[in-house]
Amino acid sequence: MKAIFVVGTRPNFIKIASIINVVNIQKKQNRGDIKYVLVHTGQHYDSKMSGEIFRKLSLPKPNFFLGIKSVSHAVQTAKIMIEFEKVAVKIQPDVVLVVGDVNSTFACSLTAAKLGIPVAHVEAGLRSFDMSMPEEINRILTDRISDYLFTTCEDANRNLKNEGVNPKKIFFVGNVMCDTLFSYRKKAENSEILEKLNLNQNKNITEYAVLTLHRPSNVDNKDVFVEILNGLRSVSKLLPIIFPVHPRTKKQIEVFKLQKYFNSLGATGTPRGICAIAPLNYIDFLRLTSKAKLVFTDSGGIQEETTILGIPCLTIRENTERPVTITEGTNELIGTRSDSIRTKALSVLKKGSRKFKVPKMWDGRAAGRIVEILTRKKQYF
Ligand code: UD1
DSSP, X not given: XXXXXXXXXXXXXXXXXXXXXXXXXXXXXXXXXXXXXXXXXXXXXXXXXXXXXXXXXXXXXXXXXXXOOSOOHHHHHHHHHHHHHHHHHHHOOSEEEEESSSHHHHHHHHHHHHXXXXXXXXXXXXXXXXXXXXXXXXXXXXXXXXXXXXXXXXXXXXXXXXXXXXXXXXXXXXXXXXXXXXXXXXXXXXXXXXXXXXXXXXXXXXXXXXXXXXXXXXXXXXXXXXXXXXXXXXXXXXSOEEEEOOHHHHHHHHHTTOGGGOBOOOSSSOOOSEEEEOOOOHHHHHXXXXXXXXXXXXXXXXXXXXHHHTOOEEEOSSOOSOTHHHHTSSEEEOOSOHHHHHHHHHHHHHHOOXXXXXXXXXXXXXXXXXXXXXXXXXXXX
């Protein structure tokens, strides 16, 4: 079977790593028959957002780099389609595999579907039911034109069935983010990020929180952004908050002139306040979150990673497409109001992590199931 694997943004690289890993292992053992071509759309391009993550995850150099970069949604989607169509026509794959919910995911799915090439969507069926999120549009449209819908949880299966998707196309395989996390957990223990940030002095780890923030609804509106920062600033009086800053957020901090909310790290001494640092590679970020007292985020993947690690996660959003991280995991939705951010954080700091369990099938074998199903090339529908 000839497949094209598509990636475009940082979370895509983390998800595809586990699938490529399984294909490579099978190849070494002379079994399995997937040959893949890796296409990087270029949606994320900074070395911190792309090259460094590729290296740390030992991902192969992409066979095709489309070099699209950041433009408006319409232009980005259209440009990816134009360039990806040339690759798909040249390669003539049996399947195009896409992951997640970013513009690259949808643009390449649509291109493949129009060429009559089957589409496999990894992480299908997640729904926030909030159509103002660009990702929700990408999820729904990608699922509608996919032939293999690989899901991470039972609510995703239900969502797809409620939308009338043929159940024979739905494959409940588990979560590839977990696979990658399990594979790199040991390596992350050797990361020196805590020492670099002066959080580990003489084997004494300082209590700290981690923050990630990049949703347009949180950082593109100054009032919302300031409200969130006021809540976080009061929490940061109790423990430092380490904030690897996403490029979109960095830009908005400059546009809105919000630099006064952040401290940079001094050469020595424990970090204080909200400490803005450059984006981290996957291994360092995994080490940082795994030792945190709590994590604030608006990312999707981090809600899942904290559930696997058992670290309390406070999600700065009104909704989530990953409700299983709340009903079973360590996640809680706290909205964007500063008083809610402060109250919920204080409660977590007082009570610690609540009881949680890792959701069904988040066992590190999702990629193996995906490869198995694709390899069988069985006619399911
Ligand atoms: C994208 C995804 C989002 C995902 C996130 C993960 C869409 C619609 N959004 O959001 O779902 O959670 O990636 O990080 O696909 N930029 C850089 N360097 C880079 C990449 C981006 O400077 O390598 C800057 C650009 O100025 C750009 C901005 O970040 O304008 C946003 O990038 P974009 O890819 O449009 O969306 P993200 O916010 O990264």
